[in-house]
Amino acid sequence: MPLVPTQELFAVTPLAAGAFNTVLLEQLEAILAGATRAGLPVIVQISENAVAYRGALAPLAAAARTAIEAAGIPAALHLDHATRPDLIEEAVACGFTSVMYDGAHLPWAENIARTREITGRCHRRGVFVEAELGEVGGKDGAHAPGVRTDPGEAARFVAETGVDALAVAVGSSHRMTERTAAIDLELVRALRAAVPVPLVLHGSSGVDDATLAAVVRAGMRKINMSTLLNTVFTGAARDSLESAPETVDPRTYLRPAREAMADRVARLLTLLNSSPAPPAVP
Template identity: 65%
Template sequence: MTLESTHKIVNAAAQAGRGAGAFNVIQIELAEALTAGAADAHAPVILQISENAVKYHGSLEPIALATLAIARASEFPVAVHLDHAESVDLIHEAVDLGFTSVMFDGSTLDYDANVALTAELAAYCHERGVGIEAELGEVGGKDGVHAPGVRTDPAEAAEFVAATGVDALAVAVGSSHAMTSRDAKLDLELIAAIRQAVPVPLVLHGSSGVADENLTKAVEAGMTKVNISTHLN
């Protein structure tokens, strides 16, 4: 089977009021297990490779080619996504290799710089049939500190999406990266407010730190793409 569009998987889930699982791949065994699990569940899946995983392997191409091959061999829809990329060159490489979507993380830039570079990358990706996700606000835990980060403002989120043309938006609503406990407290009212303000699917990073029942509540409030990494490592 050919690769599935990330945009198609996520949009179908959003329209159905379901979550779309996106799982980070560190080794090829994870990609094999995730695609097998998705096949058993008769469900689509998004395999993600992060910039940190690229640093771990020393380059993108080896882990990317293996993951793409596993995805293409699946009988069920599988997308391959570049996660948390701050490097423009890495995004270009992922597009060239055949990734179905990328995430540009410009959350550490000031707002205007984030908008400008994200819009430039969105145009680049769309010209090549690749989807793009961006982040507004700052999800906690990036520097090993499990603070809730800087929350996303709904009005600013709407402005950001309109200005950049991104296909999905990662938002800061109380989760943190790299949590090993599952007691993160999500702001469900904020999720609902952003959902009302923004026309594209929302993405929850740091989902490993959120209890199952709260992930369900987050999806009910308007979250769609649910990223899992720490619990797989």
């Protein structure tokens, strides 16, 4: 199936879009296999950090486009947490359907100015833009401990930049390996009432299943996930290697890792798009 424009993917997603990061080809395959099992749309994400690891954007982007086109479910391709305008330009040229410009580390006025400029350039190419509102007057970013997004400031930021989606700080943090984040659901509801574009939850790996379902009911429309899926993938690979330490063929341990991640993707997508929510995933 051809790439689906990100704005159209929101239209065909029942409740909230699952957006999952890939670094390896096996993870890309797992995301699409999981979405196919769930019968639900998905957003495949490639982050600036993943590009740095691989040394270039184009090869992984080409693999993602090819895999998505071969899949039987609607999927969009998103550049995650890009701080470099040149990388955003490259992603647009590579056919990404959306990008996230992360200017949350910048002072308020500079973040608005840069985000507005990038949004204008992307919109002229038909590309959906997500942005992040940092702590006003600070440079710690929207997901530093204790930071919370003010609804009034969020509404102003969207109005002044023209972005299509906004990542907000409501209690989650990146790279959490324990699912113990305390989410402010009242703040989510207040942001949903104040902001006219889809809200995005980053750092969702630290949020337990029941809270993820509640966050969606409160108004989140895009749920980003990376660390939890990396944990599942790596855990399955580790188990395989520990059970057969003589293994040298990487397919032997990457196959169960891919399968475990695909299963978790399917269950997460079902969780995010079920009402009421299904039982928690252990």
